[in-house]
Amino acid sequence: MDNTDQVLEQGPSSRALSWALRQAGPDSRLVQAVRLKGGISSVVYRLEIAVDHQAENRLWVMRIIQDEAWIKEEPHLPLHEKAALLAACEAGMSAPVWIASDPEGRECGYPAVLMSCLPGTVILERQASSAWLQALAEAIAKLHGAPARKMEWHYFTYVSLDGLEVPAWTEEPAAWRCILDTVKGPRPEYTPCLIHRDYHPANVLWTEGAISSIVDWINACEGPAGIDTGHCRLNLAQLYGVQAADDFLDAYLAAPGASLLAANPYWDMLCLVEMLPGPPGVYKGWEELGVQGLTPELIRRRLDEYAVRLAAKHKEYE
Template sequence: MESTDRDFKHEPSSRALDWVLRQAGPGSRLVQATRLKGGISSVVFRLEIAIDNQAGNCLWVMRIIQNEAWIKEEPNLPLHEKAALLAACEAGMPAPVWIASDPDGRECGYPAVLMSCLPGTVILERQASSAWLQALGEAIARLHRAPAREMAWHYFTYVSLDALEVPAWTEEPSAWCCILDTVRGPRPEYTPCLIHRDYHPANVLWAGGAISGIVDWINACEGPAGIDTGHCRLNLVQLYGVQAADDFLEAYLAAPGASLLAADPYWDMLCLVEVLPGPPGVYKGWEDLGVQGLTPELIRRRLDEYAARLAAKHKKYEERPLEHQD
């Protein structure tokens, strides 16, 4: 692959832009390219394209996947994202519309995906409001209840569970021990559905006080609904604390179409262990989006509190009368 990240500091490489303009058709030209903030595994640009005989300019988004380790691990990423976008749109979600893919980077230098640009901006509130959390919960419940096409990609954990150990940085070792024992044990039964797989506030766009779009579908697959809620809760814990994560889950479970199986703390635990081995740090994407005041120490305390809460919840969950465990 010939391109380097330096090529993408301000706009895609000339060969990538040539490919984009071929998708737009003869007479098209680039008006502006803006690199979007927040991503760490790929470079994403907002492209404004002028097209002959078309009133108004066209707004597209281009993802260039330059992380070679990720490409090696999953060589079909552009095809994965194409399938995910098609499935999400078919399910009625406010997702980008797929336009074109360069699966092996033959045209662009790196694998790339071209899609429509959604309206709105990411809003990371200083304090998570009830309305904001409710909207986040209702949006992902809408995905879980929607019938969707069968996906060739299925959920798997990003970490080797058997290799994980209680983190050296924790002040709640017994809670983490409980969590590791639980996630290594039997997995609860679930009904697979289409999941985003990376659902969190930085992948949600807002306009006029409402959610206008959900982006970054490249990891979407069939899997347990609790992975979406668990991953979002993990992000909310670090951003705002445990109470915000609990309020989000409550809003999700009350939403039409929510999977009540997501209430099982197993899924939250399975998402939580993906922060290991640590130690915790501040996600650069949040800083790029203007979040201030987070420190590794604050995040460590919040993760420990969350671990202790999940361990206690798991114990109560296991002690429920059998007739209430369906």
């Protein structure tokens, strides 16, 4: 690694840009590099590249992974994202097309991935409408129902379940105790499918009122469909409240391709405990995308409400 981190906020390093331009060909030149908002574990840029004798400029996205802890934990991230993008495209999803990878950062200073740039913008509504939630649900159900190539990456939890305790900040300790007891118990059976693994509204692009693509596939793997719905529900509960999360799940279960096994609250609980130990805060990416009015106290209250809802649903589901 070099001192690339000193210039990442201003733009990609000259090394990284030279590598990207080599992928475009000897007659290419950079028009502009714009940092995209929302990411926290990697820096993502949209590159506009002009190539001589071509009428239209190329629009590419470069991800530079500068999180040392993440790299240490998952040393093959660029190869993982390549496999994920290939699998997503083969499954018929509107996802970026893989162009090149620098797995060890020998070219760019940090591990990097180059991919196509898709049209659209992130839309985080002030209040979650039924149509917006239904579109989010149908998009991920399509992925779960699609045939996809086998991947060598499989779902695993990001936290050690055995060491988790009821959080000190909660005002609903009984609900959290139920959740922790449940996730530490037997895992329900499931049918593995291709999952995005980080599916939430900030990773969905919209064009003319419809979802045009899903981005940020670096965590995609084979696993339970309920992890995708659970992670999205966790984000919706924090952004809009528990009712939005429940409406999303109802829309998902009614969508073509949906896995009915995602209805088991176990998967929602498994996603929720990845918030621990806390205390809760406001996701920086939401603020960068223009969301206003969220506070740590509001997030805490909504997470407690969600925990109570999941504990009650667990009793109904048994």
